Amino acid sequence: MTSDSAPDPYPDFDQMPIGGTWTDGGSEHSAADVNPWDGSTLTEIRLADAEDVDRAYARARDVSRDWAATPPAVRAGVFREAAAVMERRKVEITGWLSRESGGTLAKAELEWGLVRAVMLEASALPHHVEGRIMPTDIPGKESRVYRQPVGVVGVISPWNFPMQLSNRSVAPALAVGNAVVLKPAGDTPVTGGLLLARILEEAGLPPGLLSVVVGKGSEIGDPFVQHPIPRVISFTGSTPVGEGIASKAGIKRLALELGGNGPIVVLDDADVELGVEAAVFGSFFHQGQICMRANRLVVDVAVADEFTDRLVDRAKGLAVGDPTDPDTDIGPVINRSQLESITELVGQAVDGGAEQLVGGDPVGPNGLGLPPHVLVGPNDCATAANEVFGPVITIVRTDGEDEALAVANDTEYGLSSAVFTADVERGVRFARRVDAGMTHVNDAPVNDDPNTAFGGVGASGIGRFGGHWSIEEFTTDHWITVQHEPRSYPI
Template identity: 65%
Template sequence: MNSPGQAPRAYTGFDRMPIGGEWRAGGSESVAADTNPYTGEVLTEIPLASTGDVDRAYRAARGAQAEWAARLPGERTEVFLRAIRILDERRREFVEWLIAEAGAVRFRAEFEVDLVRGVLAEAASFPSRVAGRILPSTIPGKENRVYRQPVGVVAVISPWNFPLQLSNRSVAPALAVGNGVVLKPAGDTPVTGGLLLAKLYEEAGLPPGLLNVVVGKSSEIGDAVVTHDIPQVISFTGSTPVGENIARKAPLKRCALELGGNGPLVVLDDADLDGAVDAAVFGSYVHQGQVCMATNRVIVDARVHDSFVDRFAERVRGLRPGDPTDTGTQIGPIVNGSQFSQVREKISRAVDDGAQLVVGGDPLGPTGLVLPPHLLVGTNRVATAAEEVFGPVGTVVRADDERHALQLANDTEYGLSSAVYTGDVERGVRFAQQVRAGMTHVNDTTINDDPNTAFGGEKASGLGRFGGDWAIEEFTTDHWISVQYTPRTLPLG
């Protein structure tokens, strides 16, 4: 027991994963080293899950789900309220893990923990918000009832960039409305993306077997996670090609997919340029640009383009790359060598295609994975504008006028988040309504995430919505039950 005011003892045992209420080593022959992307330090080594582990996890989730769904709403709510209290007590521990494993700088790690807390608070209300309907019938004496029920078991596959939040964003609502869950976190962030979250729920009193975590190679267990016959919903956050592959392999399952993005921030001719620069700097460079909602392109009206670029470049040059444990650091490491190489290759191709490199720099840090912020000016066709970069790179694109800016903003296969800056709010709203995206923010950055609203994308950016009532709909199903109160005369009777 901890003394009053004493920090709780840190969680341990991250060389195991929770399957069927027991923390156990994975059954495959592979062992993965989980490393710190800045220092290269091995944080833990995990014997990885096998396809047999995936099957056990799903069967355990199904076995625990019915009793959990039958609990009174207040009982399920209390688990989430306890989880919030525990998260508050362990806030520093969660922040340190995000810095060490995900390469998050300190303020970014704090931001992610706040997001997780918000999702827990929203999910705590879900058990009492699941509601059915009573509908009239064209048949005399009949009543139609539509009950909203949990789907049963949900598969959650989460990415490495905001691992704790993007896992919990699906895990919390799925559990809250009465489902069991099998979570597969990304290989780069198995602790913050899954194991740490499981420890939190376990301490909060979630019944054993309800939340199972399988840490394994996608090449070995990915198909088993997606095609297993037990899960009815697959919630995936990640790249568009992987999401499309999941949809092909599980055509009869409901897929909630949050995929790639190419977020435009449009600066109109009447915008507050200082405010727009603030939004662009945050949107392009927070967490090294490794955010699905990142400002990939800043589309600026020609009348203010040069002034904007000058101000933007000055701010970017002042950003501080380095050690994410240092409170002054603003740009930390890219998550791994492969991702680092992809980012540099896109910068190189953009320059080869005529983009001007306004701000750049050489790699830093013990592992060489800290890429200083880069800023380019080019067309909508250069690689860093046409493709999702997922690195600390911003590209400014000149627009002739408002109509041209809208054309440029929509000239992408993606449609996740977007933003527009203008001195006239209603002009901004009219512009936003014409953007082909799931989310558009007026006089703000492209990076916004409230737990009670409709988060999601259009086009190649995904299917479905996360958050609030939309999350309840994603993780429940309707069951029509009719009651015939008076005898009914049937044609063949």
């Protein structure tokens, strides 16, 4: 033990659990897992290949039936214990979340809390999988509908909130009786999968029920989604990749949470300071690398000058630096490619006539610490029309509620959104006309409540993640009839 209260750290994360055994992948390629702030190597992993994917799915299929037949109390107990493991290993877990994803300590604490909450929520799910008795017009016939696990679920998760966006599918899917094969993002293989596997293993999850395959999308992406064994593919990530999965997955259920272009709408009667604080959180928390982030601030001209001045002051005061420093507000973006994408969009917006009010060059030992950027421009400028996925926000000025609504809805995406107004019922009426899966009245669009569902419309995806929707996503109906009395047939 490292102390009286903390268990020994988990072993080096240089292998992955495939089919019940921690092993190297079968690919010819290895990958270094790099700290985005200082560029140091956290671990190096021999990647998985298509045969590893096949082995993981085959083992998952073999063990899933016994797991589905396990009493609900046993499955529930695994997730209660997983929450307890997270308590004991909080420092270890939050350390990994900060080092690997570049998240600040505040972000690591928030993500740890969300994952733990999902573990506890999953512990309640096994006792809420319910069947029903259906009416029938045939004399002496009984119609029963049994709710049962789908069998095997494939989960693909992103790098931005890696542990939470893996666990919100992994934990519920396992809790209701399925086996899972998880493919985490290459930038966050530990927090996106390997660390989660160790926690569940320590909590008592039987071997083979959760496999983690870390590999290149070009090598294992298609085999993962096209494989005949999984009945559900759960994916969180970009819209282009989600469209590719939908075209290749075949006859499977898909749960896809994709890109977003979330607006915060500030109406003429809004509390400006409240809107600014929500905008700072919604735009710059975790460097703006959140799918439900505020990508646009749609602000009524009546309050736009005051709102802009206050937002600029707040943005200029945000500290960019080492994410493990408690005084840091903004850490590094995840990698060089992401940084180049962000700065290219900012350049296009400025060249197209947008005014940059706040900005700056990247800082830090690895050159990935991008200061917050605030722009003012039209809704069709590059940083407003596209999902930036970085510490960049664009203010779009509008005149009146109708124009604000038209601008908010002028996007192919429909993930998250928010509206600020002094009149709550006005806000609800406005929210109901926004084309989005989620709209928050007088709150930021970044949903930090683990007890609610997530999901979008349009180019932002299909399906729902979290809450009681998890049971719907990861189980299926089996209709069984019983004829209690002899009957006559028409032939």
